[in-house]
Amino acid sequence: MKNNFLLLSAMLLWGAGTAQKDSVMIRKIYDEALQNGQCHQNLQVLCKQIGHRLSGSPAADKAILWGRDLLQSYGPDKAWLHPVMVPVWQRGKSETGYVIGQNGERTRTRIAALGGSVGCPGGITGELIEVKSFAQLDSLGEQGIRDKIVFFNRPMNPLHINTGAAYGGAVDQRGDGAARAARYGARAVIVRSMTLAVDTFPHTGGTWYADDFPKIPAAAISTVDANALSVRMSKDKNLRYELTLNCRDMPDKEQANVIAEWRGSVNPERIITIGGHLDSWDIGEGAHDDGAGIVHSIETLRILKAIGYKPRNTIRIVLFINEENGNRGGITYADEAKKKGEYHFAAIESDAGGFVPRGFRLDGTDAQLVWLKDQAPLFDPYDLHYFRGGGSGVDIGPLKDGRVALIGLVPDSQRYFDYHHSDQDTWENVNKRELELGAASVAALVYLIDNAEW
Amino acid sequence: MKNNFLLLSAMLLWGAGTAQKDSVMIRKIYDEALQNGQCHQNLQVLCKQIGHRLSGSPAADKAILWGRDLLQSYGPDKAWLHPVMVPVWQRGKSETGYVIGQNGERTRTRIAALGGSVGCPGGITGELIEVKSFAQLDSLGEQGIRDKIVFFNRPMNPLHINTGAAYGGAVDQRGDGAARAARYGARAVIVRSMTLAVDTFPHTGGTWYADDFPKIPAAAISTVDANALSVRMSKDKNLRYELTLNCRDMPDKEQANVIAEWRGSVNPERIITIGGHLDSWDIGEGAHDDGAGIVHSIETLRILKAIGYKPRNTIRIVLFINEENGNRGGITYADEAKKKGEYHFAAIESDAGGFVPRGFRLDGTDAQLVWLKDQAPLFDPYDLHYFRGGGSGVDIGPLKDGRVALIGLVPDSQRYFDYHHSDQDTWENVNKRELELGAASVAALVYLIDNAEW
Numbered sequence: 001m002k003n004n005f006l007l008l009s010a011m012l013l014w015g016a017g018t019a020q021k022d023s024v025m026i027r028k029i030y031d032e033a034l035q036n037g038q039c040h041q042n043l044q045v046l047c048k049q050i051g052h053r054l055s056g057s058p059a060a061d062k063a064i065l066w067g068r069d070l071l072q073s074y075g076p077d078k079a080w081l082h083p084v085m086v087p088v089w090q091r092g093k094s095e096t097g098y099v100i101g102q103n104g105e106r107t108r109t110r111i112a113a114l115g116g117s118v119g120c121p122g123g124i125t126g127e128l129i130e131v132k133s134f135a136q137l138d139s140l141g142e143q144g145i146r147d148k149i150v151f152f153n154r155p156m157n158p159l160h161i162n163t164g165a166a167y168g169g170a171v172d173q174r175g176d177g178a179a180r181a182a183r184y185g186a187r188a189v190i191v192r193s194m195t196l197a198v199d200t201f202p203h204t205g206g207t208w209y210a211d212d213f214p215k216i217p218a219a220a221i222s223t224v225d226a227n228a229l230s231v232r233m234s235k236d237k238n239l240r241y242e243l244t245l246n247c248r249d250m251p252d253k254e255q256a257n258v259i260a261e262w263r264g265s266v267n268p269e270r271i272i273t274i275g276g277h278l279d280s281w282d283i284g285e286g287a288h289d290d291g292a293g294i295v296h297s298i299e300t301l302r303i304l305k306a307i308g309y310k311p312r313n314t315i316r317i318v319l320f321i322n323e324e325n326g327n328r329g330g331i332t333y334a335d336e337a338k339k340k341g342e343y344h345f346a347a348i349e350s351d352a353g354g355f356v357p358r359g360f361r362l363d364g365t366d367a368q369l370v371w372l373k374d375q376a377p378l379f380d381p382y383d384l385h386y387f388r389g390g391g392s393g394v395d396i397g398p399l400k401d402g403r404v405a406l407i408g409l410v411p412d413s414q415r416y417f418d419y420h421h422s423d424q425d426t427w428e429n430v431n432k433r434e435l436e437l438g439a440a441s442v443a444a445l446v447y448l449i450d451n452a453e454w
Numbered sequence: 455m456k457n458n459f460l461l462l463s464a465m466l467l468w469g470a471g472t473a474q475k476d477s478v479m480i481r482k483i484y485d486e487a488l489q490n491g492q493c494h495q496n497l498q499v500l501c502k503q504i505g506h507r508l509s510g511s512p513a514a515d516k517a518i519l520w521g522r523d524l525l526q527s528y529g530p531d532k533a534w535l536h537p538v539m540v541p542v543w544q545r546g547k548s549e550t551g552y553v554i555g556q557n558g559e560r561t562r563t564r565i566a567a568l569g570g571s572v573g574c575p576g577g578i579t580g581e582l583i584e585v586k587s588f589a590q591l592d593s594l595g596e597q598g599i600r601d602k603i604v605f606f607n608r609p610m611n612p613l614h615i616n617t618g619a620a621y622g623g624a625v626d627q628r629g630d631g632a633a634r635a636a637r638y639g640a641r642a643v644i645v646r647s648m649t650l651a652v653d654t655f656p657h658t659g660g661t662w663y664a665d666d667f668p669k670i671p672a673a674a675i676s677t678v679d680a681n682a683l684s685v686r687m688s689k690d691k692n693l694r695y696e697l698t699l700n701c702r703d704m705p706d707k708e709q710a711n712v713i714a715e716w717r718g719s720v721n722p723e724r725i726i727t728i729g730g731h732l733d734s735w736d737i738g739e740g741a742h743d744d745g746a747g748i749v750h751s752i753e754t755l756r757i758l759k760a761i762g763y764k765p766r767n768t769i770r771i772v773l774f775i776n777e778e779n780g781n782r783g784g785i786t787y788a789d790e791a792k793k794k795g796e797y798h799f800a801a802i803e804s805d806a807g808g809f810v811p812r813g814f815r816l817d818g819t820d821a822q823l824v825w826l827k828d829q830a831p832l833f834d835p836y837d838l839h840y841f842r843g844g845g846s847g848v849d850i851g852p853l854k855d856g857r858v859a860l861i862g863l864v865p866d867s868q869r870y871f872d873y874h875h876s877d878q879d880t881w882e883n884v885n886k887r888e889l890e891l892g893a894a895s896v897a898a899l900v901y902l903i904d905n906a907e908w
Contacts, residue, residue: 034612158488158887161836196887356810356868358837382615383812383866385839412837412866414810414887433612433650433868 026444033440039295040432047285047427054282055322056088067319071260081256084332086322092246100240111219112202113247118215123244126187146185149241163413178218179210188217192226201422258319266312273347277323284425292354299439320395334398346405349393354435355411359386364405480898487894493749494886501739501881508736509776510542521773525714528756535710538786540776546700554694565673566656567701572669577698580641600639603695617867632672633664642671646680655876712773720766727801731777738879746808753893774849788852800859803847808889809865813840818859
């Protein structure tokens with residue numbers, strides 16, 4: 001009994017000492033991020049000197065070299081390019097959309113072809129039909145849809161507090177709308193942009209075809225145009241739409257994930273991966289999506305080096321390629337890991353924007369989730385409060401093996417879709433402190449994971 | 455024992471039922487705010503049709519009538535103007551600041567007179583001296599300071615996670631710098647803007663003189679200019695500064711708090727006040743400070759009416775005048791309450807911007823604070839997690855009587871000082887959803903307080 005008591009006391013003291021040491025380290029990490037942070041200026045270079053960088057583009061090539069050189073400058077043990085074959089889709093020089101009235105009057109709407117769409121360089125014209133759901137599409141059937149241009153116009157639901165949930169409830173229109181409408185003989189689709197903002201910017205994003213039906217052109221229109229068009233259609237049933245797209249698929253090309261490795265001093269065989277995706281859509285600057293995650297990940301290395309930390313496990317920063325239209329980077333990275341029999345202890349992804357961090361989501365074992373929740377008090381001084389299960393990130397998803405902890409940074413979601421996949425996703429719309437706090441949060445979690453056992 | 459058990463079961467069931475009813479009501483409140491919200495468009499009118507509105511200005515007169523009419527349109531039992539004598543300070547037509555080099559070369563810096571500053575229409579020139587703290591000022595003494603222009607340049611400390619704490623640690627330079635430097639014979643002061651952003655905008659704010667020393671002119675310069683000037687001064691010890699201000703005090707003027715009252719159905723004598731301040735500084739549009747608090751408060755009335763709520767206590771929406779340079783509105787409101795022997799049950803203020811809400815601070819009794827913390831689970835679905843003691847708001851502060859609960863909305867603080875008191879504080883920098891979530895949070899808390907007993 002007495003021995004147990006002593007043991008218990010020793011354990012409690014040890015626990016208190018560890019918590020004390022952790023809180024000092026985490027304070028150092030945040031101080032370094034806020035006092036000497038480089039992520040905001042690094043993001044400026046990525047956004048302004050390189051700009052948007054769709055997989056397969058020359059800009060993506062530039063971004064890969066930029067990322068490797070920047071990582072190298074922060075002194076990892078090594079940095080290298082990990083070759084990945086990526087799809088190449090090009091928007092082409094011009095794309096136009098016109099609403100055509102009964103007397104032939106033409107009203108231009110600003111459009112953006114959806115990523116992966118086939119082109120229609122000669123233009124396609126058809127009668128417009130507004131559809132809010134796939135159930136409605138199915139009930140209209142071939143009779144209602146054939147030869148028409150389907151206008152998918154179900155708004156994201158503003159009642160979701162997390163805007164990601166609102167996106168999840170609407171994005172089927174963008175991802176599968178063309179494939180579903182093609183079944184019934186539609187000529188093309190236009191899709192209301194995936195944003196809760198009422199703005200004049202088309203927000204693009206991937207669309208995916210089914211193999212057993214023809215591929216038809218698909219483009220996004222802005223929410224302002226979608227609202228106006230819907231009102232106009234309620235008064236005039238015979239509106240037509242003319243869509244001209246010059247986008248096309250090209251042969252796959254070799255690009256790369258960028259990887260920097262910092263070897264562990266105790267368990268070098270155990271790997272902690274931190275990453276985001278280097279590619280972006282081909283409009284805007286890919287600042288929040290996912291330039292923020294890229295500079296968060298790179299800044300993690302810089303911060304831990306700057307405070308003199310020596311990792312127990314091997315830390316890898318990975319700038320994944322091709323998240324937006326294929327996830328070839330994530331898949332190739334996981335394939336390689338499997339082939340080499342690597343032991344992945346944890347992987348953290350930042351791909352939800354450079355907004356003020358609120359916490360982390362974990363996809364892993366029950367023990368790992370309990371561990372994550374136990375870290376909450378250490379993050380309380382930094383206003384992080386969200387530590388829950390479920391979800392992580394697209395790039396790290398393929399690593400899932402029942403053992404690795406997959407973790408996603410959870411920034412505040414309110415403004416994310418204002419910028420997402422549009423010309424608005426620029427460096428100017430990323431706040432310096434919010435970005436730095438995100439980087440510090442990732443670095444702090446990496447430190448804690450590096451000292452965890454589960 | 456059995457009876458006790460039955461009683462306990464009944465109480466638990468009753469408690470669960472109440473929590474269930476509350477969570478349904480709160481969901482209705484957020485739904486109404488997010489689906490039919492009018493606060494963002496109301497703020498647009500205030501910012502774009504009226505603009506900035508310093509106490510005593512014609513724009514403040516317009517804002518008062520706008521506020522009364524808007525409140526009236528949402529159907530309170532009555533709305534009225536409560537007269538308040540306010541100070542009148544005018545910036546005047548032009549204000550300039552030049553750094554003058556040894557060979558007489560002049561470099562213009564953008565400036566903004568601090569609110570309340572005396573003018574110097576003919577210009578004042580003096581040798582510059584950079585000072586980081588009042589301790590340094592005191593040690594320089596009259597010998598080091600007389601006839602000089604003191605340049606207060608201690609930055610806000612970026613290591614504070616809450617930017618309000620960083621502001622609190624630097625704002626003495628703006629508030630008291632002129633008074634402290636005048637003791638030692640300084641001719642004027644220029645003060646580094648109170649912001650963590652490195653930007654080109656001067657951020658104004660109040661300065662306060664001591665009665666026993668002369669009043670000397672005081673102006674803010676931008677953080678970009680402050681950094682550049684500091685570097686230049688480190689190389690050249692003989693820089694002078696020329697300051698010209700046309701600002702002046704005018705006689706006090708009658709303006710008003712705007713009050714709307716919605717009588718309680720059970721305890722009409724018990725008053726719950728919800729407010730923000732209608733006045734703003736005289737640059738920018740007073741969008742976050744405190745147009746946001748004004749429209750949050752007005753929206754609270756609209757939301758509770760829209761969902762068919764009948765308050766038990768009397769609810770008052772108060773648009774306070776003169777928070778920025780005198781707090782005469784808050785003081786007059788509290789004086790009137792005392793004179794009439796009103797029973798103020800709670801007062802809630804929103805004066806920390808239209809950013810995503812994180813919770814509430816309460817200044818009141820222990821029981822009230824315990825009550826507030828007990829509400830946390832009801833706010834968890836809306837991502838509010840901050841429920842703590844200490845601080846509320848300047849306008850409601852004078853109501854403090856040991857009985858009333860004084861509560862401040864706590865929005866995220868990261869971006870607040872980027873805009874604060876500068877030309878950047880415009881409607882465009884207020885996000886619609888973030889603003890709406892703030893309004894819903896205040897309305898939800900009002901509902902809960904209306905059903906509380908402490």
